[in-house]
Amino acid sequence: MPETRKRRWVNWGLVVAVSMLALLFCLVAWGGYAWAKKDVVLKDGDQAQTLFTFKRTVGEMLAAEGIEVGPRDAVEPALDTVLKDGLEVRIARAVPVTVRVDGDERRELTRAATVGDLLHELNITPRPNDLVRPDPATPVEKGLLVALVRVSEEMVEEEVELAYSVSRRPAYNLEKGKTSVVAKGAPGLERRSFKVVYHDGLEVVRELVSTTTVRKPKDEVVLVGMVQTVSRGGQDMHFSRVLEARATAYTYTGNNTATGKPPGPGTIAVDPTVIPLGSKLYIDGYGYGNAMDVGRSIKGNRVDVFFPTRTEALRWGSRNVNVYVMSE
Secondary structure, three states: OHHHHHHHHHHHHHHHHHHHHHHHHHHHHHHHHHHHOEEEEEEEOOEEEEEEEOOOEHHHHHHHOOOOOOOOOEEEOOOOOEOOOOOEEEEEOOEEEEEEEOOEEEEEEEOOOEHHHHHHHOOOOOOOOOEEEOOOOOEOOOOOEEEEEOEEEEEEEEEEEEOOOEEEEEEEEEEOOOEEEEEOOEOEEEEEEEEEEEEOOEEEEEEEEEEEEEEOOEOEEEEEEEEOEEEEOOEEEEEEEEEEEEEEEEOOOOOOOOOOOOOOOOEEEOOOOOOOOOOEEEEOOOEEEEEEEOOOOOOOOEEEEEOOOHHHHHHHOEEEEEEEEEOO
């Protein structure tokens, strides 16, 4: 009987001992869990969230959460910082921008706050007259185009001809339609100084600074015929104007004239922009005729005069003549 009671007491003590060990293990485990678990505030750009993590460092936590950090992104505190409860982790993201300078355009990733900070970050120094677009104080944002325009100036001199004037004077010993130059004109010369402004080597502004007359122009004097009556064959002939022209002879071609009539003696082909069709004409050495035809080779002061035979046409050939456009 005493032996049985003693055995039961020993069993009970073992149970108590095991229970105490189990309780102690639970307390230790709970304490370890509570110690290992951290609440971390993550601010990624404009986004903020609270993360519950058992990871040891900032870098391990970001990797476990699948949060990628680019080569130009900044993480504070550093990736190897040991996490602690309540820690705030900030990620400053770099944004893509385009930078254009000295004819080169390239893409950059930057965390610069302003355009001026970006240029400083890239070791780009504008010269005093250079233009930065947009303004250096402009905040940097994704996709921004930043251009540095190189501005240069130089003084340029040019020589420019000055046109001369033409003075026309009536001549009562000269037939109307004829002119005679009695004093030939000559252009003047002026030297002009410009301030030229270039943007990236391209001219954008040309400002006249000064002018110097090197040579004054010389006016031309032209006599203008006023006589409208000439004598031919003992008779006075009244005309509206006279022009010097090259007259070439032709004969029958088998074609009618531009006015629809067959050619004949007195038929004259003209350039209608110089002598209107239907005009009555008098040609020295040929006589009277009418402007009735045109031709592809008849341009300006050129006329064709008709002869009935090839022999007569060949005898005339081609010569310079006065062509009188008769008065109505």
